[in-house]
Amino acid sequence: MxxxxxxxxxxxxxxxxxxxxxxxxxxxxxxxxxxxxxxxxxxxxxxxxxxxxxxxxxxxxxxxxxxxxxxxxxxxxxxxxxxxxxxxxxxxxxxxxxxxxxxxxxxxxxxxxxxxxxxxxxxxxxxxxxxxxxxxxxxxxxxxxxxxxxxxxxxxxxxxxxxxxxxxxxxxxxxxxxxxxxxxxxxxxxxxxxxxxxxxxxxxxxxxxxxxxxxxxxxxxxxxxxxxxxxxxxGCEYNREAIIATGNQHKLDEIRKMTSDINFNILSLKDCGLENIEIVEDGKTFEHNALIKARTISKETGKIAIGDDSGIEVDALGKRPGIYSARYAGENASDKENREKMFRELEGVELENRTASFVCVIAVVFPDGKEILSKGIVEGKIAMEESGTNGFGYDPMFIPEGYDQTFGILSEEVKNSFSHRSRALEIMKVKLQEILEDRTI
The missing domain is CATH 3.30.230.70 (GHMP Kinase, N-terminal domain)
Known part of the structure; x- marks a missing residue:
């Protein structure tokens, strides 16, 4: 020119x-x-x-x-x-x-x-x-x-x-x-x-x-x-980076891996000096909680923020623990304590009646107020006992549909190919790319 x-x-x-x-x-x-x-x-x-x-x-x-x-x-x-x-x-x-x-x-x-x-x-x-x-x-x-x-x-x-x-x-x-x-x-x-x-x-x-x-x-x-x-x-042109509104290192690592193919930099709360921020998750749905997290961090930083909320819904427990999955056994409960409580409540329930769903909702909030939501679900059953040490949370007790082993046994590569979080992320990546490309010259 x-x-x-x-x-x-x-x-x-x-x-x-x-x-x-x-x-x-x-x-x-x-x-x-x-x-x-x-x-x-x-x-x-x-x-x-x-x-x-x-x-x-x-x-x-x-x-x-x-x-x-x-x-x-x-x-x-x-x-x-x-x-x-x-x-x-x-x-x-x-x-x-x-x-x-x-x-x-x-x-x-x-x-x-x-x-x-x-x-x-x-x-x-x-x-x-x-x-x-x-x-x-x-x-x-x-x-x-x-x-x-x-x-x-x-x-x-x-x-x-x-x-x-x-x-x-x-x-x-x-x-x-x-x-x-x-x-x-x-x-x-x-x-x-x-x-x-x-x-x-x-x-x-x-x-x-x-x-x-x-x-x-x-x-x-x-x-x-x-x-x-x-x-x-x-619309304004966005920087190709976002902050993950979570202190969970497992989630952070998973999301970074799954977004490594779209030329998008993922920052942690610690990277932005927000590791001690307190976010009150008082929403009634996965969607609402994910948005609360992302909105809070985007407002604090003026950057794109990603918030997720995930959990497990067990049919025999009336879809519990749902949005309370991380604190099922009480505030600050460990993953093991949460799993032990679920096993106790499902005692006597046959395997075929232990149907459950892992759910993940990811919210992306942009500095100008634009928001997108994506949802991923994996159907399966709650095992009769724990097995495996891979993953975190309820992974060692969840058998995904089509498999006879828990997420705790399945390799990280296999799990991430179809997990609730990977499915939500795949949908999110498509929506995110469309928005970024629309605003990038």
Whole structure:
């Protein structure tokens, strides 16, 4: 990419205005709000976005005549302004906009290639500023913009794909393309022309890879200059680390192992100087307790926090101990004391009637208040006696369905492949990845 600079609030009167500079190309982009819609949109409860594009006579080395002096818009300008309009509309929910028209004006004051792509990239920032003002003044309930948007050119010059080509390269390009994308990696429009020769599928793939790289660079610039406005569109960008709200080293080790494949750093309470924090788990469900833990730590640290609550539900005991599994035999009871109490209460109950479920609920709470929950369950039975020393808690007395040995005997690798915690974690990882990727450019 050539150097990119976006200056917001460049003019005084427009609701949104920017000067975008891409190399030596400079475009002033403005967004103006009009409280009406074109006649073809009236009564639909939706808004509209329209764009106009022009180039100052002195924007190029040789002065061009003003279009107004010709009495009509030339074909190139008309095609470009239609491209800008439909590109911007692709990331806006027109129903949330209400019956308003946003006029996008893109005026090229200096041209050195890529004027249409720079116009789209700059116009998007101007649009966001204009709509954010409506949102902050409560004229609209939600930001109508749903994604970031950028556009970049890629040409094949001297047989090689080149990103963001200037005018000199463009005039000698064998293949010329303009590619518009959003932050989800989706294409809005692909314009491609074999200027001097046809191009191959392999060349097209290389062009698209370069375009994605360039557009992501542009969107990172947009996000940086927009700040809280960008956060209102796609949410704030999260650091790839979280704090586990537990003092249980076994749980911590298990969760760290199971999340090692998603490039996500897991911190302990001790890592954050919170090893002595007291969290009152007074929820009535696994879900509520997991959320209490995660909310408390996220509020304390301003970071992503993961809380879990797990336990065993025994059918013959009316689903007890459930959320009280860790303190079944009393506050500060040891794992062994909890198991001994359960054996006593199940005395005389045949194996086939000792059905039970291991349950784990994991809550993830984000600094901006977003929350996700995932739940994992493993069915099984309570053994007639303890066996094995692997695991912790009720593992030595729980025989999972499909096995004839307890979690206390099964290897850590086998247990972690299907345990209640691993099942909850697998669901959590999918949800977490989706959120992180949505907000990462």
């Amino acid at each position: 050539r150097p990119v600079k976006i200056t917001r609030n460049y003019t005084m009167y427009a609701s949104g205005s920017v000067l975008i500079e891409v190399g030596n190309t400079k475009v002033i982009c403005t967004a103006s709000v009009e409280d009406t819609v074109p006649h073809f949109m009236k009564g639909q409860g939706k808004g509209w976005i329209s764009a106009e594009y022009s180039m100052l006579p002195s924007a190029t080395e040789r002065r061009n005549r003003r279009e107004v002096s010709k009495g009509k818009i030339d074909g190139r300008s008309q095609e470009i302004q239609r491209l800008i309009g439909r590109s911007i509309r692709s990331v806006v929910n027109l129903e949330k906009l209400g019956e308003r028209t946003i006029w996008i004006d893109c005026d090229v004051i200096q041209a050195d290639g890529g004027t249409r792509t720079a116009s789209i990239t700059g116009a998007y920032v101007a649009l966001c500023d204009a709509l954010y003002k409506l949102y902050k003044s409560k004229e609209i309930k939600k930001m109508p913009v749903e994604n970031l948007l950028a556009a970049v050119s890629v040409g094949i010059v001297d047989g090689h794909p080149r990103l963001d080509i200037c005018y000199e390269e463009d005039s000698n390009a064998e293949v010329d393309t303009n590619i518009i994308m959003n932050n989800k990696g989706q294409f809005i429009e692909i314009q491609g022309t074999g200027e001097q020769r046809p191009f191959t599928r392999d060349e097209l793939n290389k062009i698209l890879d370069l375009a994605e790289k360039g557009n992501r660079e542009l969107m990172r610039v947009q996000r940086s200059v927009l700040g809280e406005v960008a956060d209102a569109v796609i």
